[in-house]
Amino acid sequence: MILFGKSYWTTPEQGIRREWLLTNGIGGFACGTITGMNARRYHGLLIASLNPPVERYLVMSSVSEMISANGKEHYLHSFMTPNFTARGEFYLEHFIHNTVPEFHYRIGRMRIQKRICMRYGKNQVAVVYRITDPENCKIHLTPLLNFRDYHGLSRSSEMKFSAETTDKAMHITPINSGRKITVACSEGKAVENPCFFYNMDYLYEHERGLDGTEDHYIPGYFEITVNEGENKTVTLVCSLDEPVDTTDGEKIIEEETIRQKKLTEGFADDNFMANLVTAADKFIVKRKSTGSKTVIAGYPWFTDWGRDTMIALTGLTLVTKRYEDARDILYTFAKYEKDGLIPNVFPDGNTEPSYNTVDAALWFFHAVHKYISYTGDFKFVRDELLPVLKRIIYAYRLGTAYNIRMDEDFLISAGNAHTQLTWMDAKVGDWVVTPRHGKAVEINALWYNAVMVMHYILGNIGERADSYLDLAQNIKKSFTDKFWNENKECLFDVINEQGKDDKIRPNQILAVSLPFPVIDGRYAKLVVDTVYRELYTAYGLRSLTQDDPEYRGVYIGDQAQRDGAYHQGTVWVWPLGHFITAYARVYRDDRNLADKLLRFFIPFYEHLRDACIGSISEIFDGNEPLTARGCFAQAWSVSEILRAYAEDYLPLIKR
Numbered sequence: 131m132i133l134f135g136k137s138y139w140t141t142p143e144q145g146i147r148r149e150w151l152l153t154n155g156i157g158g159f160a161c162g163t164i165t166g167m168n169a170r171r172y173h174g175l176l177i178a179s180l181n182p183p184v185e186r187y188l189v190m191s192s193v194s195e196m197i198s199a200n201g202k203e204h205y206l207h208s209f210m211t212p213n214f215t216a217r218g219e220f221y222l223e224h225f226i227h228n229t230v231p232e233f234h235y236r237i238g239r240m241r242i243q244k245r246i247c248m249r250y251g252k253n254q255v256a257v258v259y260r261i262t263d264p265e266n267c268k269i270h271l272t273p274l275l276n277f278r279d280y281h282g283l284s285r286s287s288e289m290k291f292s293a294e295t296t297d298k299a300m301h302i303t304p305i306n307s308g309r310k311i312t313v314a315c316s317e318g319k320a321v322e323n324p325c326f327f328y329n330m331d332y333l334y335e336h337e338r339g340l341d342g343t344e345d346h347y348i349p350g351y352f353e354i355t356v357n358e359g360e361n362k363t364v365t366l367v368c369s370l371d372e373p374v375d376t377t378d379g380e381k382i383i384e385e386e387t388i389r390q391k392k393l394t395e396g397f398a399d400d401n402f403m404a405n406l407v408t409a410a411d412k413f414i415v416k417r418k419s420t421g422s423k424t425v426i427a428g429y430p431w432f433t434d435w436g437r438d439t440m441i442a443l444t445g446l447t448l449v450t451k452r453y454e455d456a457r458d459i460l461y462t463f464a465k466y467e468k469d470g471l472i473p474n475v476f477p478d479g480n481t482e483p484s485y486n487t488v489d490a491a492l493w494f495f496h497a498v499h500k501y502i503s504y505t506g507d508f509k510f511v512r513d514e515l516l517p518v519l520k521r522i523i524y525a526y527r528l529g530t531a532y533n534i535r536m537d538e539d540f541l542i543s544a545g546n547a548h549t550q551l552t553w554m555d556a557k558v559g560d561w562v563v564t565p566r567h568g569k570a571v572e573i574n575a576l577w578y579n580a581v582m583v584m585h586y587i588l589g590n591i592g593e594r595a596d597s598y599l600d601l602a603q604n605i606k607k608s609f610t611d612k613f614w615n616e617n618k619e620c621l622f623d624v625i626n627e628q629g630k631d632d633k634i635r636p637n638q639i640l641a642v643s644l645p646f647p648v649i650d651g652r653y654a655k656l657v658v659d660t661v662y663r664e665l666y667t668a669y670g671l672r673s674l675t676q677d678d679p680e681y682r683g684v685y686i687g688d689q690a691q692r693d694g695a696y697h698q699g700t701v702w703v704w705p706l707g708h709f710i711t712a713y714a715r716v717y718r719d720d721r722n723l724a725d726k727l728l729r730f731f732i733p734f735y736e737h738l739r740d741a742c743i744g745s746i747s748e749i750f751d752g753n754e755p756l757t758a759r760g761c762f763a764q765a766w767s768v769s770e771i772l773r774a775y776a777e778d779y780l781p782l783i784k785r
Contacts, residue, residue, distance in 0.1 A: 157183020165219040167208035172430035178253035199267035258379030277304035316377035318354035339688030428761030440493035445769025470525020492576035568626025582646035636671035643708035683753035699752035707770025724782035
């Protein structure tokens with residue numbers, strides 16, 4: 131349980147800096163702030179996935195609560211318009227983040243607890259109110275509805291709805307959508323009163339240089355009468371397409387509590403790890419188009435991506451003992467392999483997958499090796515994955531799409547001046563922000579690791595593997611010869627027709643951290659020391675050293691400004707996991723290693739109280755105070771901190 135009091139929302143701007151997130155396992159989610167004020171276009175009580183896990187639509191933005199007692203009206207709803215700010219949080223005494231978000235309000239002696247819970251596997255959300263020590267009063271619960279793509283904004287002139295009201299439910303149909311929204315209340319009466327809520331303003335959108343004002347549809351309200359001394363629980367449920375089969379809010383919360391408790395069985399004695407295991411669950415969802423599990427890269431705006439899934443797979447599914455999910459994900463990606471490439475983006479509907487990445491296929495080898503390490507399941511790998519692994523190696527050696535090929539020096543080259551195939555892929559118009567075509571350092575570290583994984587698998591299933599070992603030895607020699615930068619005591623970032631790029635970036639850490647490191651000894655230690663000195667921060671590794679003229683230390687402004695900083699100094703969390711692994715490897719003989727590793731995790735103990743409560747952000751500013759930016763909950767951030775904690779730190783303290 132994490133508790134926040136009134137000192138956390140002395141101003142509206144302060145109150146929106148901490149957010150909460152709920153998910154439903156099929157791509158839908160609910161999220162908001164600890165004051166209840168929507169500050170993003172992505173905030174809402176029900177963002178439903180029409181084609182899991184994509185085609186996300188905002189269905190219910192919020193609920194406006196008005197309590198009429200002793201001739202006065204008290205509004206709990208917090209919101210902002212261009213000309214007015216409603217401070218419903220004045221009644222908010224504290225906010226608790228537990229299994230679900232809890233808002234605790236007080237009006238006089240009357241206390242109102244509001245909890246929000248999504249139903250797993252359904253596009254459905256329950257808002258549960260518990261009223262204690264009440265006076266005679268009436269409560270109006272007014273749902274603010276919408277039906278638009280979650281990336282967009284809507285105006286009243288664009289919204290067309292029809293509504294049918296029964297005693298305790300409203301049935302709303304967005305015109306020409308083929309969809310139905312149901313809002314039902316456990317008691318009271320539904321009062322039809324269609325109108326619009328105009329000009330809700332979103333502070334975060336304006337900060338990002340975007341339009342951030344929209345309207346919502348109000349079909350009416352639910353009126354509940356409460357008598358003095360009559361403690362009462364009232365549940366409002368909003369559902370898309372499915373009938374509301376229960377308005378028992380306590381039962382809904384209990385079901386989700388039991389589900390989440392099962393996730394942390396075996397981890398409950400370590401609160402930090404248990405929190406990360408719970409956070410990991412939010413990213414694992416069912417994909418309709420493949421009939422299998424996949425990984426949402428980040429909330430609130432990303433969907434599932436191949437590279438992110440492979441990097442995140444170990445922490446999200448293996449450390450958490452979700453082995454069936456891991457196997458499901460690996461099988462699906464193997465099924466969609468094409469010409470030696472793994473999808474970067476999966477198909478939705480009748481579209482083809484996108485394969486525009488050089489590293490997703492190489493990360494696939496890493497994920498497969500990790501799967502074997504945790505499960506010992508060589509049979510699944512041999513029967514279902516091995517042919518795909520062989521085809522990838524073959525394609526990378528002979529050449530495949532996007533100019534991906536092994537050169538005469540046994541190193542992998544990819545792309546051209548106009549393509550972005552590595553994870554540093556920001557592009558603004560024709561401006562390639564971080565050009566990394568040619569031979570990128572982490573790609574070739576992954577390439578060596580992939581070839582060694584093949585040697586390892588074949589050796590364990592009784593197949594000849596000598597040719598792979600020979601290839602790996604040639605890669606390793608060439609890698610050291612080509613990439614070592616003696617002047618800066620680290621590795622060059624990219625080698626191409628323009629020469630050797632000596633910018634100090636975090637990509638080189640993979641040469642030390644992967645299960646089969648391509649460098650060792652003196653070189654490995656110097657890389658770790660250089661990255662530590664030049665790039666390490668409390669929340670991750672800077673994407674570029676601060677003394678570089680292209681360094682951008684703050685990730686703010688419009689799209690072009692933010693993209694220009696994305697990989698040019700911005701701090702990323704996920705490479706920190708690999709740095710910790712590399713650090714543990716080169717300093718394995720340090721008798722104080724456990725204490726030193728713990729220091730890398732301590733900042734995240736506190737961060738779980740910031741940004742998205744209970745999760746880890748995508749990125750942070752490169753400049754102090756390292757403000758959290760980007761997605762407020764990112765899969766590979768959570769997964770890599772969890773993986774490094776479980777694999778590198780815990781074994782040391784359990785000796």
